[in-house]
Amino acid sequence: MTERPEPTFDPRALVRSLPQSPGVYRMIDASGTVIYVGKARNLRRRVGSYFTRQAHNAKTQAMLAQVADVQVALTHTEAEALILENNLIKELRPRFNVLLRDDKSYPYIYLSSHQRFPRLAFHRGSRKGPGRYFGPFPSASAVRETLNHLQKVFPVRQCRDSFFENRSRPCLQYQIERCTAPCVGYISEADYARDVRHVEMFLDGDSNRVIDELVERMEAAAAALKFEEAAGLRDRIAALRRIQERQYVAGARGDVDVIACVVRESMACVQVFVIRNGTNLGNRTYFPKAPPETNSDEILYAFIAGHYLGGNAPPELIVSDDMTDREVLEEALGGDAGHRVRIRSRVRGERRRWLELAMSNAEHALSARMSTQASMDRRFEDLQERLELEAMPERMECFDISHTQGEATVASCVVFNREGPLKSDYRRFNIEGIEAGDDYAAMRQALERRYLRVKKGEAPVPDLLLIDGGRGQLAQAEAVLGELQLTDELTIAAISKGPRRRPGEEVLHIAGREDEYRLPPDAPGLHLLQQIRDEAHRFAITGHRGRRGRRRQRSSLEEIPGLGPKRRQALLKQFGGLQGVQRAGVEDLARVHGINRALAERIYETLNG
Structure with a gap:
């Protein structure tokens, strides 16, 4: 009995069998791998265009050379096809599609308004629980910055409920005037509710009315000769006006996202500015993976579909390129978000200036990435994947201790961001008042001094805190940051050398996890950790030697x-x-x-x- 030959792929027969209705098609290679997913208003016409036309760009020609089969899925409308296409791209990640990083959900500010004394908190994930959610924000750093500003002006608690419910005396937040200590009854429920109402008004974009109310209270306090209270209200008003100056977007009303795309040498950059209630919440940069010769309008289309399908689209998107099938994208986004979504590329006045700003930001970001960031980005991406972090770290801080038999102890703090060492943010701490050689006490003192400043808003909160040491040093970091209520905002890890103390055998311990992590010696993420650890070690030793030398010289006078x-x-x-x-x-x-x-x-x- 002879074997039947495998049927060969006949594109013309396939095209004749396709219906003239909306749907999604998948290009499949000889190994059965999906290499491209697309949507169509008319499947027969769209798929047929690949095999009947002769003029294709290099990307399409390379793809068609590998196609061994085409499968289709029918939908009722083109908008449904767009949603299905987006889901399949995220699931299958075909190499000829524009691919975006499948990041976690957007960060929000959460207010537990259902509680007697509500709390403000960073939130990422489902928004089905009781309370109010403000956002979305473009990045975790934007949420933290806003929370820090709010805590200075409206001292609403940000601690966990378990911490709040078990206090017998005020915590450090009360001492640095970032909380009014409702946990021990230092503020009445009515006064606290007033601060909460002002927070809600501010986050809803009604900061002018908040200022008006504060001015009335200030004038009333001054008339009643309560000058200390009036001075405090005056400082609150000044802080609110500074926030307005920093965030207000002249001429912008409502919720708008400004999106610009720049493509150069097969690399693409998308810049997104997020504007909510006329307030600029910051910007975020994306570098989607796209096949060669992909145009900026194609990348924008794929980016908007992948980025906003899921209910996060604002009523208006301002984009740098006009796109084909824009109406279909608007329909799909509007149906998904539950409100009308408009996509505009031809804008004037203030909107035009913001689009130009987004374009210049995208140009700058792409130039920087192309020149210096390729290897550094690979290291950060690898570290995120191997340590299973929620989002890619944008800022890392590492601490180390240096001394000679307990003499002249110095702690170092070095800072890395996505561009590498951020030397302007390096800090040293001369350790005093501890038992000689007590590394745990030295680490605790350095962390307290550093992160008390962070809590006061004098330095940004890192995404990853790295300690040179083992579980003991990690426990010190957890204790300090727990007292300062920062454990929810960053990941804490300790890195120690292996038993033979050879590079490549490092052991990682992460707060809240039992397992140890041992990264392969050739892992880019490990190279990044080694670099920041060695830099912290160098910076600590340099400071220690200088301090020891000065102390020994000074002893001659003594x-x-x-x-x-x-x-x-x-x-x-x-x-x-x-x-x-x-x-x-x-x-x-x-x-x-x-x-x-x-x-x-x-x-x-x-x-x-």
């Missing part, structure tokens, strides 16, 4: 008989430091108040041998 603390301080101030004292002559030293000639001679002989 050993001189008759030269007490006040005279030493007078000498150092007069000559600008120890080096100036060393260069001074006997007569110069004797001119300092409290230093006679005999003591000046002793100082000179001690320092100059």
Whole structure:
């Protein structure tokens, strides 16, 4: 019995069998892998255009050379086809489609308005629970910045319910004036509710009415001679006006997203500015993967479909390129979001200026990525995947401790972002008041000093905190950040060298997880962790050596008989430091108040041998 030959792919016969109705088609290669997914208003006409036309660009020609079969799925309307196409692209990730990172849901600000003393919190995920959700925001950093501003102006609690319900005295947030301590009854329920109402009004875009109410209260307090209360309200009003100056978009009304796309040398960048109630909530940059020779309008179409299908589309999208089938996209987005969605590319006035700004941001971001960011992005992406992080880290901070048998202990904090080391944000901490050689106490002191400033809004919250050490150091970090109520906002990890202390054998411990992580020696994510760990080590050692050297030099003054603390301080101030004292002559030293000639001679002989 002879085997029947495998049927060959006959595109003409396939096209004749297709209906003239909307649907989705999938191009499949010889191995059965889907290599492209597309939607069509008329399946026969659209699929037939691939096999009847001769003129195709290089991308389409390369795809057609691999096609061994085409499968279709019928839909009622073209808008339904668009939604199905988007779902299949996310599921199958065909290599000839424009692919977007399938990020987690957008971040929101959550207000537990159903509680007696509501809390504000960062939220990502389902929004079915009780309370109010404000957003979406373009990034986690935008949410954190807004929460920080709100806490300065309206001290509404941001702590977890378990923390709130078990307090017997005010926490640190009360001491730094970021909370009114409702947990221990330091504020009445009515006054707290008023602050909550102002928060809601501000997040709803009605900050002018909030300012009007605060002005009335300030004037009433001043008339009643309550000047301290009036001064506090004045400071709140000033802070609110600064926020308005920073975020207000002149001429913009309602909810608008401004989207610009730039394509260069087979790389694409999409820039999105998010405007809600006339307030600029920030921008976010995306780098979709697209086959060569893909036009910017195709990328925009795919981006908008993948990005907004799911209920997040605002009523208006301003885009840099006009797109074919724009009406279909509007219909699909409107049906999904439950309101009409308009997509506009021809705009004037203030909207035009914002589109130009988005274009310039996209150009800059693409240039930076093409020149320096390719390897760094791979490292961040690999780290996110291997550590199973919710979102890619945008800012990482790493701490290390350096000392010599407990002498001159120095802690370092180095900062990396997506562009690499951010040296302007590096910090050192001289550790005092601990037992010599107690690395745990040193780490705790450094973390408290650093993240108290972060909590006060003097530095941004990182996405990933890395500690050079093991589970012990990790426990110190968890304790400090738990007290400051920052554990929900960042991931804490500790990196320690393996048993043989060789590079590539590092062990990772992550807060809240029992398992250890050992990344392959060639993993780009491990290389990133090694780089930031080594940089923290270098920065700590440099600071320690400098401090140790200064301390040992300073001890020579302390050993001189008759030269007490006040005279030493007078000498150092007069000559600008120890080096100036060393260069001074006997007569110069004797001119300092409290230093006679005999003591000046002793100082000179001690320092100059």
